Amino acid sequence: MSNQPTWEEIVNLREILKETNVQYWLNENFFSFSWWFLLITMILFWVIWWVIVDKSKIMEILLYGLFVTIIAILLDVIGVSFLLWGYPNMLTPLIPPIFAIDVGHLPVLYMTIYQYFPTWKSFLAAMIIAASVFAFVFEPFTVWLKIYELNNWKYIYSFPIYILIGVFLKWLLIKVKCLESYSSSQ
CATH class of the missing domain: 1.20.5 (Single alpha-helices involved in coiled-coils or other helix-helix interfaces)
Structure with missing residues (x-):
């Protein structure tokens, strides 16, 4: 046996x-306070984004946001599966565990940074500031709201990951745009 x-x-x-x-x-x-908070803020983020997005570049910006969403979901599934962190309060009991943040808050914030900070220098500065806010303000706030809990994780670990996601995806999109431009000129 x-x-x-x-x-x-x-x-x-x-x-x-x-x-x-x-x-x-x-x-x-x-219907708990945390549930309503996640739902309302997710909707508000998307509504505000729709008002401020540069609609002449909407496909490019949405592609960037889609990439952010895919990476956020992947990292969340890995983190929850390996008990690095958890979500005691969720919008849905499904995968991804924190749907509102993975498909709402993070992509909208990243897309906004991508749109408003087009040069590498300004983009990096904005990503460092955003990563600081995400890791050291937003994450502790969600812990306080009992939406997020750290098991085998520390806020400082999130900081470089937030930056790397933004930088890698900006680089990737530049490469995709170059490929598209090259292909259309052939």
């Missing part, structure tokens, strides 16, 4: 976890 779990045992545990998570969400999250 082996102590190794079988796939069937893992599926059974996942089923129990799913049911427990949904019950917890229904009893502790749904």
